[in-house]
Amino acid sequence: MRPLLIRKSPADSPSLAQGSAFSWPQVGHDLGLSANGHLNIAALAVDRHAHSARADRTAFRFLGADGSTRNVSYRELAELTDRFGNALTSLGVVKGDCVFVLCNRVCALYVAVLGALKVGAVVSPLFQSFGPEPIRNRIAQAAGKVLVTSSSLYQRRIASLRAELPSLEHVLLIDDSGAGGIADTLDLATLLRDAPNTPALVATAAEDPALLHFTSGTTGLPKGALHVHGAVLTHYASARSALDLRPDDVFWCTADPGWVTGTSYGIIAPLVLGATSIVDEADFDPLRWIHILESERVNVWYTAPTAIRLLMKAGPELFAGHRFPDLRFIASVGEALNPEAVCWGLEAFGRPIHDNWWQSETGGIMIANTAALDIKPGSMGRPLPGVVAHVVRHLEGEPVTLIETPDTVGELALETGWPSMFRGYLGQPARYRDCFAGKLYLTGDLVRRDADGYYWFVGRSDDVIKSSGHLIGAFEVESALMEHPAVAEAGVIGKPDVLAGEVIKAFVVVKHDIAADEDLRLELLAHARRRLGAAVAPKEIAFVPALPHTRSGKIMRRLLKAKELGLPEGDCSTLA
């Protein structure tokens, strides 16, 4: 039978510094921050180690899709990022300019992110499964000046957009297709070879912008959540407290840097600690993953519910003959991890899986099942040191009030002041203000807190879709569908799915003289996938005669979802 509590012993967390009180200034002190106020994520992540006795330790171990491996030491990473930073400077990039990256998990991506941070550029990673429309929209919103991508992605997704992106001055290409000499682009390898390896660092301070992560809301286009260099304090502290990560560890974060987890914990946090990170270029493959965990002797593994469920589905025979004596800590993020999956970790790896909670806006892990904490399977754990969480009642037109009674559902709110809190939604100050009530950041997630202080995810307070752990805004998908000449209207929901959490389903009303047949369904699917890419496009399209609306004309996505699930349709009083 599945346990309701997984008890921990002191042996599970021998390294935890007991007794010393937590404070953010103390974290800064541990990181050796200088008194002059200078703070740069890349300097702390790379240069600090490159100028220490740990310079020759492997920072990244890249596993190629073709079976190759490449180790990059901290010393080498410092040189490569200096070269990249100097190349950007020679192209006229200055502090505050926005640099986008869009490519496979190859060394150049990591060099570009860290090198751009070194020269004070604001880095925005994009997911490689984005289609042209999400790419265009994000680069345009941020007036991106530079894009680092691969020649194959450029030719497939970007070349046709260039005219619509006047801010984009330079496109730097990783030549993965042997294309060579594509018009209006620069060859990254040549730029790196010709750039000097002298220190590229530009002075930045804790409040200078560093990273831009786009995230989706219920209405409108994606919002760019802006983060500052000072966020590195959260990355560092949370990697220690929530992931039990230590400097001598081999760490594997399976998230793609196109999403916030893959940046905060796939790039920054392990480097700041001085650990070795595994980066696998290939797509998910259960047997490959098991081999990596075993043969790379991974100590700490940070992954996602969809991957865990796929490994569970593969069955125990896949694990036969494999042992994981080095694997000490497993964590998961993206969406609430079901209790069966938490306990499955015990069977497959001899370790439970530690769920944790955070979002693009928080910049780092906020609530977690830590090494020392007994696990209640299904719970996201308790707030980390330096994080103060509340459950609040948040109703439109009423003041926000704290809920103290245990096990009462309310919205999760965090007291402002943790270093990686986002500092704005790019160009949307009103939307940013709406996220706060006094000193509380309102997360939009509904939770309950039990009598022991553990938080339990209940749902979203809005209609945002969560597919394979990634937020997708219904509006972005509906807009793309409605650009098709046959479509009169579209409503998009997240349809529950055992593996992905939710998959995107679109309900389409066609114009009156159009035949809603299989050919049109395929045509719309092709249209959406071409514009949005596989990660954002719907997986299912259904034709309906009409969509339900509120009196004010908004599509009632909740009602569409209730119908899809065969649930009672609830209060329809605001319907037309």
Place this chain on the structure above:
Amino acid sequence: MSRNHEQIRTQVLAIVKRLAPEIDPARIIPDKPLRTQIDLDSMDWLNVLASIHEYMGVDIPERDYGKVVTLDGIVAYLAERLPE
């Protein structure tokens, strides 16, 4: 290529095209990894495998994912398991 291989290839491409109708099968390089050439996320890929199971009657277990990375790989894998 045998007639059998040709038929299997046509069937597999039809399955992929139903899930990702935007692709142009003529542009697929058969000995290069399929998912780097066309835009299939992990859910699409699982749907391709599920459709192969449903329409062609061959189950591809997780341990064999490494053998079905390219179009040639998929065709060869299925050819071994389908009657001539």
